Amino acid sequence: MNDPAAPALARARELVEDLDFKHVTGWKAEHPGALVVGHLPIYVPRPLFEAMGCLPVTIFGGGDQLDVVRGDSFFQSYICHLPRSTVELGLRGSLDAFDAFVFPSTCDVIRNLSGMWKMLFPKKAVTYLDMPQNFSPELGGRFYAAELRRVAAMLVSCGAKPLESEALAQAIVRENERQALLDELQELRTKEPWRIRASEAYLATRAGTQLPAADHATLLRELLAGFRERPARAYDNARVVVVGSFCEQPPFGLIRTLEQSGCDIVVDDFQLGLTAIRGPIPLREGEDPLDSLTRAFLVQGTPTACRYVGNAPKGEALLTQIRHHRADGVVFLAASFCDPALLDQPMLEKACDGAHVPYTSVKFSENTAQFQPVREQAGAFGDSLKLWGGGGP
Amino acid sequence: MTVQVIGSETQAIKATVVKDASQLRQKRMIADHYKRLSTAREDGRKVIYTFVPGNLTELLGALDLLPVLPEINALQSGMRGKSAGYIAEAEKAGHSEDVCSYVKCDLGMQLKGNVGPTGEKLPDPDALLLSYTGCFTFMKWFEILREQYKCPVLMLHVPYQGDGSITAEMRRYVVDQLRNEIVPALEKIAGKKLDEGELSRRLAASRRAEDDLVKVWESGKKRPSPVDGYFGGVYYVGPIFSAFRGTEEAATYYKELRSEVDLRAARGEGPMTPDGPMGKEKYRLVVEGPPCWTSFNDFWHMFSSEGAVVVASTYTRVGGLYDTGFRHDPDDPYGSMADYCLGCYTNLNLPSRVDLLARYVKEYEADGFLVNSVKSCNSFSVGQLQMMRMLQERTGVPGGFIESDLVDSRYFGKANISNRLQSFFQMVEARRARRSA
Numbered sequence: 001m002n003d004p005a006a007p008a009l010a011r012a013r014e015l016v017e018d019l020d021f022k023h024v025t026g027w028k029a030e031h032p033g034a035l036v037v038g039h040l041p042i043y044v045p046r047p048l049f050e051a052m053g054c055l056p057v058t059i060f061g062g063g064d065q066l067d068v069v070r071g072d073s074f075f076q077s078y079i080c081h082l083p084r085s086t087v088e089l090g091l092r093g094s095l096d097a098f099d100a101f102v103f104p105s106t107c108d109v110i111r112n113l114s115g116m117w118k119m120l121f122p123k124k125a126v127t128y129l130d131m132p133q134n135f136s137p138e139l140g141g142r143f144y145a146a147e148l149r150r151v152a153a154m155l156v157s158c159g160a161k162p163l164e165s166e167a168l169a170q171a172i173v174r175e176n177e178r179q180a181l182l183d184e185l186q187e188l189r190t191k192e193p194w195r196i197r198a199s200e201a202y203l204a205t206r207a208g209t210q211l212p213a214a215d216h217a218t219l220l221r222e223l224l225a226g227f228r229e230r231p232a233r234a235y236d237n238a239r240v241v242v243v244g245s246f247c248e249q250p251p252f253g254l255i256r257t258l259e260q261s262g263c264d265i266v267v268d269d270f271q272l273g274l275t276a277i278r279g280p281i282p283l284r285e286g287e288d289p290l291d292s293l294t295r296a297f298l299v300q301g302t303p304t305a306c307r308y309v310g311n312a313p314k315g316e317a318l319l320t321q322i323r324h325h326r327a328d329g330v331v332f333l334a335a336s337f338c339d340p341a342l343l344d345q346p347m348l349e350k351a352c353d354g355a356h357v358p359y360t361s362v363k364f365s366e367n368t369a370q371f372q373p374v375r376e377q378a379g380a381f382g383d384s385l386k387l388w389g390g391g392g393p
Numbered sequence: 394m395t396v397q398v399i400g401s402e403t404q405a406i407k408a409t410v411v412k413d414a415s416q417l418r419q420k421r422m423i424a425d426h427y428k429r430l431s432t433a434r435e436d437g438r439k440v441i442y443t444f445v446p447g448n449l450t451e452l453l454g455a456l457d458l459l460p461v462l463p464e465i466n467a468l469q470s471g472m473r474g475k476s477a478g479y480i481a482e483a484e485k486a487g488h489s490e491d492v493c494s495y496v497k498c499d500l501g502m503q504l505k506g507n508v509g510p511t512g513e514k515l516p517d518p519d520a521l522l523l524s525y526t527g528c529f530t531f532m533k534w535f536e537i538l539r540e541q542y543k544c545p546v547l548m549l550h551v552p553y554q555g556d557g558s559i560t561a562e563m564r565r566y567v568v569d570q571l572r573n574e575i576v577p578a579l580e581k582i583a584g585k586k587l588d589e590g591e592l593s594r595r596l597a598a599s600r601r602a603e604d605d606l607v608k609v610w611e612s613g614k615k616r617p618s619p620v621d622g623y624f625g626g627v628y629y630v631g632p633i634f635s636a637f638r639g640t641e642e643a644a645t646y647y648k649e650l651r652s653e654v655d656l657r658a659a660r661g662e663g664p665m666t667p668d669g670p671m672g673k674e675k676y677r678l679v680v681e682g683p684p685c686w687t688s689f690n691d692f693w694h695m696f697s698s699e700g701a702v703v704v705a706s707t708y709t710r711v712g713g714l715y716d717t718g719f720r721h722d723p724d725d726p727y728g729s730m731a732d733y734c735l736g737c738y739t740n741l742n743l744p745s746r747v748d749l750l751a752r753y754v755k756e757y758e759a760d761g762f763l764v765n766s767v768k769s770c771n772s773f774s775v776g777q778l779q780m781m782r783m784l785q786e787r788t789g790v791p792g793g794f795i796e797s798d799l800v801d802s803r804y805f806g807k808a809n810i811s812n813r814l815q816s817f818f819q820m821v822e823a824r825r826a827r828r829s830a
Contacts, residue, residue, distance in 0.1 A: 074778050076796060078491070078768045083775070105553065108529045112775035114555055115743025119783060128555025128742070133525065133532070133548055134570055140550065143566035150560075308532055311545055334489075339771060342489040343496070343533035347540055349487060363491075 005226025315351020447526025527739030675700025
């Protein structure tokens with residue numbers, strides 16, 4: 001029987017695998033004069049760009065489908081793979097249709113890459129977006145709002161529409177609709193992981209990093225209908241959380257390998273950029289929507305390795321996630337040389353130890369091609385969870 | 394001369410050479426500081442762990458708080474041959490081989506009892522002051538330490554100069570954090586109110602020391618240079634990067650150092666090296682990146698034995714970029730502390746770093762520049778290959794590239810580095826030959 005979700009999944013996959021960004025060129029042809037803003041992971045406030053008539057597009061490097069030739073010559077061997085393939089994309093002209101680039105404050109690599117980009121592509125508008133690590137509205141909030149206004153001014157100087165409150169409020173509403181659908185997708189996955197595989201959820205989510213929020217919402221609605229409609233059989237797999245791949249992305253084959261090894265990935269952080277704000281962004285009567293966007297970042301931010309957690313216990317958010325999604329164990333899946341994920345991991349492992357949650361860890365690069373060891377490791381982990389049971393906080 | 398390792402140890406290289414008075418003074422200062430730390434609990438003094446870039450030593454001093462700098466402890470462990478064991482200890486405890494070796498060395502030292510370079514146990518922190526200047530790893534480092542020590546972290550978020558300048562919003566953000574969060578939290582720990590007069594007095598002492606340090610750096614423009622601005626330079630920055638900026642003894646140290654350097658310059662002498670006085674100055678270099686601490690003297694010898702002197706370096710600017718004009722200001726304590734944090738070298742964007750290096754090459758009349766890229770430090774290392782290309786284009790002088798690590802000796806390949814340096818010196822010679830032809 002035909003899979004009712006297949007056509008939408010195929011469209012999502014096409015968007016995810018389009019390393020020449022033909023969809024970006026197509027969007028520009030349909031929106032003459034509008035700007036495309038490329039950004040590196042993890043998070044940027046997408047409604048800000050959409051309100052100015054821009055299309056924000058996340059650049060995740062070249063994955064395992066790009067032969068990195070020149071990009072390697074810019075980086076030492078001990079630096080993660082994402083910047084290599086990103087520079088390769090830039091040098092081979094794949095990003096020529098982009099008008100501006102925003103480098104968010106994710107880590108030292110992306111931070112320094114912003115300066116490299118300025119020197120490599122001097123004709124493009126390039127800026128670094130500093131997210132506050134102080135979450136007081138009067139301190140970090142005021143600074144962040146000023147940062148957003150600065151970025152908006154830069155885009156206006158490139159030809160974007162000026163930022164207007166009404167347009168921003170509407171963009172936030174569209175973003176909230178998309179978020180509600182992503183939540184629905186996650187809920188379905190948690191409840192019936194056999195109905196929607198992690199690799200499918202991955203495509204469904206990541207496609208949204210290439211689309212306006214409203215178009216992504218349309219795609220998600222179609223996908224959700226297809227997933228619900230498709231015949232599905234429950235499998236007795238172990239339920240795991242995957243943590244640590246929020247920036248450089250694991251190869252698609254690696255995600256498939258994990259799910260084929262007896263593990264149902266009930267939740268992951270692959271596409272953290274789209275879920276970096278928890279819940280809808282509230283719009284308050286009489287309030288500047290820019291302040292709403294700022295406040296959402298300060299108080300609704302998802303805990304990540306790149307966000308200072310204050311004096312709250314480290315790992316608390318992971319344990320909550322494990323409980324909420326009824327996971328049996330954790331797979332730590334960090335990119336090689338990813339400082340935030342790898343420095344975070346021992347603290348998260350300690351939290352798991354304290355709560356008797358089993359875990360295993362795997363490292364990858366976006367162009368890793370050997371999956372058999374991962375299959376064996378994850379398979380053994382899944383078996384152990386089924387045989388001896390997972391823990392649980 | 395005896396080369397002083399930052400800390401209490403000395404390595405007698407040439408017994409016939411006499412130490413400078415400033416070296417003896419620095420040694421005393423450091424020994425006294427570690428002594429104070431070792432008795433801090435008995436003396437009822439509070440201890441703050443913090444970082445070199447963006448350190449707020451004057452503020453801590455004005456509140457009678459004692460600073461401990463884990464980076465300095467790590468580099469000292471590297472120089473004393475202890476880092477390999479400490480790193481192994483941290484990796485056994487689950488820390489990845491991919492991450493910063495300073496972090497692992499510090500954690501390993503803690504797991505082994507937290508004994509400092511003088512052999513005395515370091516006190517646990519009362520708080521961790523996370524100044525966050527120019528390095529994301531700092532945040533993770535102190536999150537890990539917080540788990541170990543169960544003490545509060547005081548976060549001072551310092552924005553990056555992504556577009557190459559300090560904006561009014563950035564400055565205000567840092568000033569307001571200092572005024573509204575950092576100072577009140579430190580006052581609570583110290584159990585007393587900040588005496589702003591004392592803070593200003595300390596900032597004035599900093600300013601005097603900074604003036605003298607800049608004169609020492611600028612002496613590298615002379616021929617021959619009386620200083621080595623990298624290998625020797627790391628000793629010169631010892632007091633101002635660590636626990637002493639803002640003290641009268643640091644101001645005295647820099648005054649003394651400056652007169653010693655002036656005297657060497659007047660006599661036409663080159664810098665002192667681990668092998669004694671430097672011979673004829675053959676190559677004048679600018680160096681980007683931190684040194685390799687585990688093989689520091691070997692590394693230095695590879696340069697000095699070839700007559701290569703480092704006339705300027707960027708590593709010696711990570712704890713403060715004074716030779717572009719910044720000074721702490723007793724009349725604007727909060728503003729100048731903010732400017733200091735925002736202005737440290739690794740908080741500059743890459744184009745600004747290239748500008749600074751190009752300026753050094755020109756003003757110090759360098760024959761070449763060299764990048765020592767360390768595996769541990771993405772903040773320094775990402776982009777250095779491109780920086781090298783840009784510098785070559787802009788200055789026309791040859792660039793060299795070597796790789797090592799801060800305190801992980803597994804990444805110091807002596808033969809490989811030596812070969813690369815030899816090739817680099819040949820490039821410098823070839824350029825000279827072309828120019829004189």
